[in-house]
Amino acid sequence: MDPAMRHIWKRVFYRLHRTLIFPKRNNSGHAEHTAFPASSHSKCIKPTLLVSRLYQPSNLRDVGQDSRLAGEMTCKSQRLMQQAGLIHPSNPGCYYYLPATVRSMEKLVRVIDKEMQGIGGQKLDMPSLCSADLWKTSERWDLMGKELFRLKDRHGADYCLGPTHEEAVTTLVAHQTTLSYRQLPLLLYQITRKFRDEPKPKFGLLRGREFYMKDMYSFDVSEEAAYQTYESVCQAYNRFFARLGLRCVQVQADTGNIGGTVSHEFQLPADIGEDRLLICENCSFSANVETLSSNRTDCPQCKTGTVVESKGIEVGHTFYLGKKYSHMFKATFNNSQNKPTIAEMGCYGLGVTRILAAAIEVMSTEEGIRWPGLIAPYQVCVLPPKKGSKVDEASVVAEELVNTLGETLPSLRGEVVLDDRTQMTIGKRLKDASRLGYPYVIVVGQAALEETPKYEVICQQTDETMFLSKDGLLDLLGRVETV
Structure with a gap:
């Protein structure tokens, strides 16, 4: 031709x-969909x-040039996500997650599932509506203070919207009276909405009142076995952040109102971060300033390195709980002599929506989003x-x-x-x-x-x-x- x-x-x-x-x-400017010809094959x-x-x-709004809107956007990730139509504010600390954000979250959940199931985690789903009786048994009903969303049902019974599920999961395991030592370690996790009544929600998805979290709970036969499980979860967390291409620092942390004897936070260094970190320039030591004297300049681990302060966004937290909850709720297993024995526990959290926003915060330019x-x-x-x-x-x-x-x-x-x-x-x-x-x-x-x-x-x-x-x-x- x-x-x-x-x-x-x-x-x-x-x-x-x-x-x-x-x-x-x-x-x-909208498409006239009748322009597509009908066909018996169209469904295929x-x-x-x-x-x-x-x-x-x-048409993306340039909120950075609108002084009124810019004043509401207190960090880069919040501004970029609202500007791009990824989230939309509902009420203080709560957001609509729009379709693109849901796609991203679903992918993030698949990565989390792979890492958690790779170390033996089994996924379940627990109620967000939790009985006050469980929280009173653990004495956290009063300890949590105003951070706990509380409500009564039509019969006057007290409930809370779960910010975390130590009480619930331990009660669940306690009801299985035939649990054998051969079934341990048992690692149960969920990825669900959580609720905390933040006094001043800010930074978009970085600090809200309603958010998604992955929380996992481990049950072991002994203290030694529980520490091995704890270490395996920490290693899985480090692999997870590495897969996302995020530089995450594992630091010593305070156990707070969760309790236990050992705790670590997983922090993304960022100027907007609310946590103050102390990181040694000479060795692997790192800690939240809450656990050390804020004016300390020498490293307690290597004794020779200089400790430098940094800011960070907490995106994960691990706790060795010991028998704190298992003893309260009588979560036992049958040992090799077929005797009921109190299980050793740990709990491990990842802030799913916070990871999403924190990744945008640390990777993006001022003009555009950059995703993992x-x-x-x-x-x-x-x-x-x-x-x-x-x-x-x-x-x-x-x-x-x-x-x-x-x-x-x-x-x-x-x-x-x-x-x-x-x-x-x-x-x-x-x-x-x-x-x-x-x-x-x-x-x-x-x-x-x-x-x-x-x-x-x-x-x-x-x-x-x-x-x-x-x-x-x-x-x-x-x-x-x-x-």
């Missing part, structure tokens, strides 16, 4: 393809993910050219690329979105993509129409821009780790 005829057929194919892929828009076709259809603002790659809501955003531009026909190539990525790279199925808002310039959509933090943004322009097509690929985590062939692009994205 001569070049002229090839060009004519290319234009015909482009116009037909564009009618099917990009629906006409009404005066408000998985639609392309279109930015215009995502329940998320398409594993938990980005979507991995790739493809930008076709502006409608009516000289390279308008590259829109067909963009749609074909989206389909190719999903078909060729199974790990990216459901991870690639097409920014079909072609009434907007590439520059404007690039700015939105930067703010939303897609790890990879692919611009399909003139170079994609050449005999050897090239795609502009922007890696947002590294600020690197590359021009790749289709094979080079597939090779790059084929190495992307997903969960």
